[in-house]
């Protein structure tokens with residue numbers, strides 16, 4: 001099996017060089033963001049209580065904004081997960097009577113219970129209408145968008161990555177085309193991008209093509225494997241102000257928030273992120289090509305450069321899917337001795353099996369795999385802090401299922 005991987009690596013050399021070129025570009029971008037915001041050791045210190053004048057917190061938000069090409073930003077441990085970050089951003093921007101057009105079909109599983117349902121304080125409870133427009137042959141359904149955009153539509157919602165759907169991630173350029181299209185229709189509201197898993201995969205980010213609000217998790221790409229928790233929101237000043245008021249209180253906004261442990265891991269994680277993402281991307285290509293050669297259909301197509309760090313592998317076989325996920329676990333530095341079992345995770349409809357032998361609990365920028373255990377038995381794989389770790393896991397997987 002070693003020979004198969006070596007053969008794949010040879011074949012992937014030009015693609016790997018392309019990935020390294022993106023990593024270099026993004027590394028420079030991040031360092032320049034640090035230096036423009038004059039990041040110094042004092043910013044790593046923590047604070048307690050209200051955290052008034054906590055420079056580490058406020059500077060971190062601005063560094064994120066700059067690194068993503070946005071006006072303003074929030075990046076903080078007080079955003080507890082990707083779902084929480086998206087929720088705060090949505091409730092910050094939207095008001096009763098507003099309508100949201102989700103142009104990428106069904107949003108990510110854990111968002112559905114934020115959007116609709118009665119009694120839990122959902123967007124629906126607050127009188128916000130959320131309309132999903134399914135993709136048409138993998139592309140935005142422009143005709144339907146044109147029909148549905150009206151005066152009440154205050155937000156166009158875009159999910160860059162696939163979630164648990166079988167479609168490819170959108171590139172930033174593609175999102176840019178969509179934004180151009182809705183702006184030409186006269187849409188003046190908020191273009192909102194769930195950027196999870198897409199950060200630093202390309203040389204540009206959604207704010208570069210006109211996204212108003214861009215959101216993601218710090219235990220995915222931009223935390224670089226070091227951030228212990230948190231989320232980020234970057235975008236136009238007016239929206240970040242509103243979202244800041246929702247994160248804390250309308251009378252307070254972004255003036256408060258302390259974190260006694262300090263912010264070094266958030267800064268250092270952002271610094272490492274472009275490289276870490278390149279390692280995850282190389283791992284994804286190696287898994288994609290080797291599994292294709294063995295006859296397993298997987299997405300995105302191996303002929304295409306992926307636009308996020310995830311890969312879906314279709315097993316059509318429960319045992320092989322479970323083996324794949326379990327070997328990712330067995331190859332992990334933490335809890336490598338454990339066997340994963342499917343469980344009913346909060347926020348998901350089907351039992352989910354999840355391999356996450358990670359240093360930061362549940363961090364999917366680290367080598368991880370998961371998926372709902374149901375036909376056609378698709379495992380969703382992502383991450384890897386080092387390419388070597390990904391290769392080692394793959395050797396173990398191939399020994400089990402090839």
Ligand SMILES: *Cc1c(COP(=O)(O)O)cnc(C)c1O
Pocket residue numbers: 081082083084108110159160161162163194196197217
């Ligand atoms: C991971 C993810 C989320 C939610 O993030 P959590 O941290 O798991 O709450 C939302 N959208 C997409 C596309 C994701 O990949």
